[in-house]
Amino acid sequence: MRLFEAELGDKPYFGGESFGYVDVALVALYSWFYTYETFGNFSIKAECPKLIAWAKRCMEKESVFKSLLDEKKINVFVIQLRKKFGIESMKKIRERT
Numbered sequence: 001m002r003l004f005e006a007e008l009g010d011k012p013y014f015g016g017e018s019f020g021y022v023d024v025a026l027v028a029l030y031s032w033f034y035t036y037e038t039f040g041n042f043s044i045k046a047e048c049p050k051l052i053a054w055a056k057r058c059m060e061k062e063s064v065f066k067s068l069l070d071e072k073k074i075n076v077f078v079i080q081l082r083k084k085f086g087i088e089s090m091k092k093i094r095e096r097t
Helices: 002-008 021-040 049-059 062-067 071-084 087-096
Strands: none
Touching: 002 049, 021 049, 021 071, 049 062, 071 087
């Protein structure tokens, strides 16, 4: 995330002043931020405020807003996958050792 923020710099979009291909490719990650924060135990907003501002600008575009998945649904999906593959169990085993 820090690498993306560094590349973004002070520009409103990755291509400069206008929404472009790189923005289209990367904005899908925004739906995953909540899950990254939840399982990674960190705050993207605190670590990468420019990236959050960029994502919010992108979300102002109706086409982007309508096409992204709900962040809470993604989080539920990841929880289900972790349970299915026993990742939660493995984490508990490692914590005990």
